Amino acid sequence: xxxxxxxxxxxxxxxxxxVTRRLLGQRLVRRIDGALxxxxxxxxxxxxxxxxxxxxxxxxxxxxxxxxxxPVGRAxxxxxxxxxxxxxxVAHPAGGVGAVLxxxxxxxxxxxxxxxxxxxxxxxxxxxxxxxxxKALSIDRSLDGVDLLDPDGPLFLAAGVDLPDEAxxxxxxxxxxxxxxxxxxxxxLYVADDPNVSPGRRPKMNHKDTKTTKx
DNA sequence: GGATCGATCGGCT
DNA sequence: GCCGATCGATCCG
Numbered sequence: 625x626x627x628x629x630x631x632x633x634x635x636x637x638x639x640x641x642x643v644t645r646r647l648l649g650q651r652l653v654r655r656i657d658g659a660l661x662x663x664x665x666x667x668x669x670x671x672x673x674x675x676x677x678x679x680x681x682x683x684x685x686x687x688x689x690x691x692x693x694x695p696v697g698r699a700x701x702x703x704x705x706x707x708x709x710x711x712x713x714v715a716h717p718a719g720g721v722g723a724v725l726x727x728x729x730x731x732x733x734x735x736x737x738x739x740x741x742x743x744x745x746x747x748x749x750x751x752x753x754x755x756x757x758x759k760a761l762s763i764d765r766s767l768d769g770v771d772l773l774d775p776d777g778p779l780f781l782a783a784g785v786d787l788p789d790e791a792x793x794x795x796x797x798x799x800x801x802x803x804x805x806x807x808x809x810x811x812x813l814y815v816a817d818d819p820n821v822s823p824g825r826r827p828k829m830n831h832k833d834t835k836t837t838k839x
Numbered sequence: 840g841g842a843t844c845g846a847t848c849g850g851c852t
Numbered sequence: 853g854c855c856g857a858t859c860g861a862t863c864c865g
Contacts, residue, residue, distance in 0.1 A: 669857070671857075678857075679857090680857075702857085704856065704857065704858055705855090705856065705858055705859085706856090707858070707859075708858050708859065710857065710858085712857090725857060727857090753858070753859070754857070754858070755858050755859060756858085756859075759859095797857070798857070798858095799856085799857055799858075800857055801855095801856080801857090
């Protein structure tokens with residue numbers, strides 16, 4: 625039986641962007657039917673509280689993102705486009721609001737099972753996007769709110785490798801809508817040379833289109 | 840390789 | 853009703 629070094633609550637307590645940086649290189653472990661599916665985090669995005677106009681927390685603690693206001697280290701999982709699940713790690717300063725969207729993993733353990741779940745794609749596409757990641761690890765909203773610091777649970781974070789700053793690149797977050805200043809924040813962090821990083825697809829937008837008012 | 844488009848659900852306006 | 857923190861099939865070059 626493998627031993628895991630779970631992440632600590634203080635590791636996830638702090639400015640959400642700092643926690644995002646810390647999460648790169650760490651492992652996400654899924655326990656399912658006695659099997660283990662494991663990947664190293666290679667891409668993630670920081671989302672803040674109501675002051676971040678791109679954040680689900682915008683609607684306040686009674687909204688769908690209530691989990692972002694709650695204790696650090698829990699999972700916040702939502703359904704996007706009625707089709708795909710997305711996994712966030714709740715992370716913020718004490719008494720704050722925020723979460724980290726996990727966008728891509730480098731699969732390490734359980735590749736066969738992941739391929740079945742994903743439908744036979746090549747390894748570097750297994751978890752190269754937030755929806756793909758959840759599908760590869762069989763994550764959906766039934767896991768919303770689970771404690772990601774519990775190494776006996778169905779889904780948790782474990783220590784991986786520490787990455788040097790040179791390996792980490794920052795860029796604008798993918799697919800978000802909000803105030804131009806917030807959209808421009810380079811709060812997507814990823815391992816530059818890793819083939820598992822998502823394409824970073826984004827709605828087509830030319831620079832004249834940046835006004836937020838519609839028609 | 841890159842652009843376009845439909846799928847499909849929940850929580851808002 | 854509307855529209856997303858997306859993906860993959862399909863079409864074009």
